[in-house]
């Protein structure tokens with residue numbers, strides 16, 4: 001199958017390893033990658049800030065370019081939710097309403113693509129560390145993702161998974177919220193980091209680099225030894 | 239910036255810096271979550287129960303006109319006087335009119351968030367009446383002269399030491415650590431008031447259209463005393479409290495108790511159908527029901543967000559909200575705090591002054607997941623944001639998003655931005671987190687990763 005890859009701007013610019021891991025994994029499974037280089041953003045920052053007209057301007061080329069794909073894999077739960085859940089809302093009552101709905105049905109967050117669409121959980125990865133999972137809110141509550149990541153990690157050689165108490169609690173990122181209300185965003189992140197640290201894990205893993213940017217940002221500033229890593233990077237470890 | 243948002247930010251900063259306070263709230267709400275999850279197991283299917291509840295409230299709200307008339311007619315047939323108040327001021331005047339006509343001096347009141355909404359206590363006190371809150375938590379915050387901290391747990395921000403000190407100061411009681419003793423101290427003070435009060439005021443949890451009855455649910459029995467002892471009883475309720483049928487209580491009473499407090503059922507569940515009827519031995523001689531609109535009908539006119547009127551004020555969305563858990567209830571500066579408060583306050587008190595509450599959310603959706611009547615709370619926050627931009631966007635922000643849309647649609651511009659960011663990276667490191675840093679809202683507490691040496695797009699190009 002040809003898999004169209006959507007790489008959001010922050011993955012492109014700051015976490016390219018996440019995108020590269022996804023490419024390598026999907027190719028190893030025998031599929032072809034189609035990467036639309038001209039797409040950079042799903043429009044979520046504008047959408048979440050209330051600027052739906054501007055969001056539509058950014059989203060329209062994405063919709064046009066992706067609507068004929070077989071399957072679209074998105075390297076972030078949050079952007080995945082934008083394409084899958086919020087595009088139909090954003091384009092409701094516009095000429096693109098049907099296209100947005102059709103695209104929605106073809107969109108998969110990366111881990112969901114592996115588990116649900118391809119039915120694969122064992123990727124032959126080895127990662128001899130203790131890890132704890134952060135369930136990104138958009139993946140968890142908009143897309144209903146929870147079990148897939150655990151099934152995938154369960155098959156990684158040497159990996160020990162310990163659940164943190166606040167696994168489902170928001171990390172406090174929330175896009176522009178993090179900059180508009182930094183005190184609240186930081187307090188929320190502190191709760192997350194403390195809960196993760198309580199597990200004694202070496203790594204916090206998530207399928208969302210935006211959450212990890214927030215969590216890693218706080219951990220680094222605190223001088224904590226705890227590290228963050230994207231699920232795709234673990235699944236691509238040998 | 240409006241004063242409301244400034245005040246919100248100041249308060250939020252204060253509370254997030256108070257680790258003791260945050261810990262207190264988080265521990266209390268953590269215990270609640272455990273209790274709630276345990277009680278949810280008693281439902282054959284919690285998710286189906288939510289679906290039925292949502293559909294029932296949908297019927298109630300979409301046929302509000304018929305249900306309210308039936309509710310009022312049936313109450314009136316049994317001698318209740320039903321009053322319709324369009325605004326908060328009208329509701330206050332109606333209630334003041336009743337208590338003045340009764341020559342009342344002392345008013346006893348049980349818990350009613352609608353009374354908070356219309357600032358009833360302040361109005362009654364200003365008119366010279368003594369008002370005493372009979373719910374223990376409400377009594378405590380009344381003594382402290384502050385609004386309830388949480389719509390269900392008004393004094394949850396206080397430890398028993400705080401309460402002991404408060405009682406010592408106001409009631410002259412001896413210091414104690416025991417919750418039972420503290421309750422007894424309050425009870426002794428309150429019993430006297432029940433006997434002397436001329437009028438009892440209550441809120442309501444549900445208004446049963448089919449039978450014309452007001453359902454009140456409580457844990458202390460104080461609402462029963464508030465309604466049964468004084469000669470005149472007044473219930474103040476929002477028009478959205480309607481449930482179509484009596485049988486709906488079979489679902490809604492346990493659901494309210496479970497979702498809000500992790501209880502199987504609240505301890506006392508009472509239905510009020512009118513004043514004392516001929517041949518009855520007790521109950522108030524006069525019963526007044528005041529139905530409050532106060533802009534609820536405007537929300538009703540908004541098909542997108544009408545379901546916010548389904549709210550049964552259980553408090554579940556506050557209990558799970560990570561914002562609430564970190565900034566606390568008083569920071570909101572509103573009667574209804576937490577997610578539901580952030581959704582409805584812009585409707586009830588004006589979008590432009592209260593839109594910041596819709597923005598001060600990470601949109602995590604924990605509220606929506608918890609809501610027993612399935613209100614899509616966090617999507618409503620997004621809609622409030624959109625509505626506020628459509629009505630009157632902040633010019634600076636508008637410019638930013640126009641540029642954003644332009645840059646994201648021009649690969650050349652995006653690439654140039656990347657080069658600039660790369661170039662500025664080392665310079666940024668020098669000022670990161672200081673007042674010179676343009677990104678200090680982020681970097682004051684968080685590191686920012688640099689632009690990668692090889693971005694994904696560059697990797698892809700090299701590969702081709």
Ligand code: SF4
Nearest residue numbers: 549550552553555609
């Ligand atoms: S919005 Fe839902 S969860 Fe929140 S108080 Fe109302 S009914 Fe309860």
